[in-house]
Amino acid sequence: MANSSDKNAIWNSDGEILGNAPRWAAYRKQLNSEFPAPFKGGADTLAESMKKAVEMIDGLRPEPGGPAFLGNSSKLDYTYPEVKDCKIPEKSESLDAVMSDCVKLFKGMPDVSSPLTMSNVWPQPNNASIIASMLPLIFAPNIIEGEYAWNVHKAELESGGMLADLFGWESTKAGAVYTYGGSGCWLYGLKYALSRVFPGSREKGVRVDGKVLVSGQAHYCRQNATDWTGLGMDNVIVIPTDAESNKMDLKALEATLKDLTEKGIPVVEVVCTMGTTDASVFDPIADVRRLLDKYPNPAGYGKALLYADAVCGWSWQTFRHYDFEKNPLGFSAEALRVIRNNYEQIKGIHYADAVGIDFHKFGFSPYISSCFVYKDAAEFENIMRRGSYAYLQEVTPYNPMYYTLEVSRSAAGSLAGWATLKYLGLEGLQAVLGGILEVRLYMDSLVEKVPDMVVADPDNTGFITLFRVYPKGTDAREQFARELNDRASRADLIANNRFQQAVGEKMFEWYLSGHKINGKPSPHIAYSTGFRTASWNADGTDAEGTVYALKTYPMNVYNNSSVMDHVITCVLAARDEVEKEMNN
Numbered sequence: 001m002a003n004s005s006d007k008n009a010i011w012n013s014d015g016e017i018l019g020n021a022p023r024w025a026a027y028r029k030q031l032n033s034e035f036p037a038p039f040k041g042g043a044d045t046l047a048e049s050m051k052k053a054v055e056m057i058d059g060l061r062p063e064p065g066g067p068a069f070l071g072n073s074s075k076l077d078y079t080y081p082e083v084k085d086c087k088i089p090e091k092s093e094s095l096d097a098v099m100s101d102c103v104k105l106f107k108g109m110p111d112v113s114s115p116l117t118m119s120n121v122w123p124q125p126n127n128a129s130i131i132a133s134m135l136p137l138i139f140a141p142n143i144i145e146g147e148y149a150w151n152v153h154k155a156e157l158e159s160g161g162m163l164a165d166l167f168g169w170e171s172t173k174a175g176a177v178y179t180y181g182g183s184g185c186w187l188y189g190l191k192y193a194l195s196r197v198f199p200g201s202r203e204k205g206v207r208v209d210g211k212v213l214v215s216g217q218a219h220y221c222r223q224n225a226t227d228w229t230g231l232g233m234d235n236v237i238v239i240p241t242d243a244e245s246n247k248m249d250l251k252a253l254e255a256t257l258k259d260l261t262e263k264g265i266p267v268v269e270v271v272c273t274m275g276t277t278d279a280s281v282f283d284p285i286a287d288v289r290r291l292l293d294k295y296p297n298p299a300g301y302g303k304a305l306l307y308a309d310a311v312c313g314w315s316w317q318t319f320r321h322y323d324f325e326k327n328p329l330g331f332s333a334e335a336l337r338v339i340r341n342n343y344e345q346i347k348g349i350h351y352a353d354a355v356g357i358d359f360h361k362f363g364f365s366p367y368i369s370s371c372f373v374y375k376d377a378a379e380f381e382n383i384m385r386r387g388s389y390a391y392l393q394e395v396t397p398y399n400p401m402y403y404t405l406e407v408s409r410s411a412a413g414s415l416a417g418w419a420t421l422k423y424l425g426l427e428g429l430q431a432v433l434g435g436i437l438e439v440r441l442y443m444d445s446l447v448e449k450v451p452d453m454v455v456a457d458p459d460n461t462g463f464i465t466l467f468r469v470y471p472k473g474t475d476a477r478e479q480f481a482r483e484l485n486d487r488a489s490r491a492d493l494i495a496n497n498r499f500q501q502a503v504g505e506k507m508f509e510w511y512l513s514g515h516k517i518n519g520k521p522s523p524h525i526a527y528s529t530g531f532r533t534a535s536w537n538a539d540g541t542d543a544e545g546t547v548y549a550l551k552t553y554p555m556n557v558y559n560n561s562s563v564m565d566h567v568i569t570c571v572l573a574a575r576d577e578v579e580k581e582m583n584n
């Protein structure tokens with residue numbers, strides 16, 4: 001290539017691009033100041049630009065006491081499919097212009113930082129996890145293999161170690177891979193199970209209708225996993241749950257296992273959901289383990305896997321070392337009772353062969369930071385092993401590319417999870433979880449004080465309050481009891497379900513418009529269209545015999561009692577408005 005003494009010179013002898021260089025090189029000159037710098041010294045344009053972008057996006061935050069969305073309006077800025085009618089721009093844009101356009105995309109979206117946001121399991125990521133997951137974006141570690149991850153791999157390895165230790169496993173014998181979500185963990189679990197139960201399936205494919213046993217409360221991603229592995233969604237057997245506790249019914253599980261054994265049909269895995277998304281229901285994993293061991297698969301098949309879908313419930317295990325007698329964090333007696341109950345149920349997690357963890361749920365980390373943790377690294381990494389790769393060379397002791405689903409893997413999730421564990425520690429996680437629970441219990445107590453409102457699911461041990469609001473003057477407790485227990489009140493149940501929906505929609509409309517009650521914007525809450533069936537419809541045969549309820553999920557550390565007082569005021573105002581509209 002030309003040097004500075006040539007007519008068509010591009011670089012001078014210091015490697016700087018000359019003024020009369022061709023256009024591509026002029027572009028490169030500009031890019032040289034807008035890609036991260038190779039050396040120390042000089043202005044760090046990345047840090048400056050990042051600071052600018054963060055300040056710009058922070059500018060979308062509302063004024064104190066403002067609404068629960070970002071920017072000045074919650075308007076959706078596009079129509080569909082017209083939005084797709086676009087082309088790659090001919091010329092490059094300035095970095096500032098692109099960043100400003102990028103920040104604009106966040107306008108109007110629900111604000112996860114707002115104490116008014118309580119519609120779902122949607123946690124605000126902690127600063128340590130945000131920053132930690134941004135760092136690998138600069139130097140691009142690829143945690144596919146050691147050479148391109150080097151010491152960054154410790155984030156995955158130490159996460160696995162810390163989590164295995166938390167569950168009560170031997171951490172150096174266990175292992176973990178970060179993957180693309182709780183549903184990714186589920187898929188990993190199923191693939192592990194298929195490879196173990198059908199040893200030839202990795203080459204020949206799955207040719208036997210082995211069964212996946214889950215409870216009726218299991219997450220719907222069971223469909224993704226059984227569909228995408230080719231096992232088929234029809235091979236999921238849903239074990240009924242106990243009507244009172246919503247846990248997997250052990251008698252029903254045993255009957256199914258017995259029946260399958262008699263017919264010579266293998267079980268691929270049993271999934272214990274350890275903390276459902278809303279109500280925090282845990283399947284009785286110790287008993288499931290006992291039954292699974294009692295009914296081994298027929299000869300010729302491997303041992304069925306026990307997978308714990310703990311993506312929502314895992315962090316209750318941090319109470320493993322909590323002194324419930326001394327209660328050093330000073331939780332209320334009621335919160336302590338619920339915490340202890342949840343811990344008592346999660347603590348059997350060590351019976352699982354593998355566990356799925358979402359840091360982006362009760363680990364308060366950014367998407368996606370899910371960790372699939374397995375007890376027996378030697379087994380998992382062997383039965384999942386795919387040959388040796390000429391293309392990649394082992395230069396460190398840890399090279400997960402031989403058994404991961406993904407090829408290139410970002411380190412962002414692993415750093416987010418790892419940084420969270422280190423930053424919050426057991427006590428920080430306990431304080432955050434217990435704090436949410438205190439807010440939730442306070443919300444319950446508020447609903448209990450209002451005659452025309454009722455807590456619809458008082459026994460749930462999670463973070464949501466499910467409640468129903470009735471037309472003014474109704475005795476909500478009596479009315480709800482009738483709807484729940486007496487088939488003769490079916491019409492009332494259905495009518496009042498629609499009423500919950502109407503109030504829920506009014507609340508959503510008010511959230512979107514930033515509608516104020518007593519000078520304060522309305523919260524962003526949600527409603528459920530059937531978190532349970534009516535007691536007279538326990539088998540669910542009557543599709544309309546389900547219970548709708550309004551729902552608050554106060555995940556945010558800025559939430560507090562006065563926010564919840566305001567929620568009650570807003571819901572009652574929305575109720576009045578709905579009644580007024582109905583009477584017109």
Ligand SMILES: *Cc1c(COP(=O)(O)O)cnc(C)c1O
Pocket residue numbers: 180181182183184219221273275276277309311312358370
């Ligand atoms: C959220 C959730 C999932 C799915 O996890 P993603 O991270 O959203 O993929 C699976 N199981 C349970 C119990 C969940 O709550």
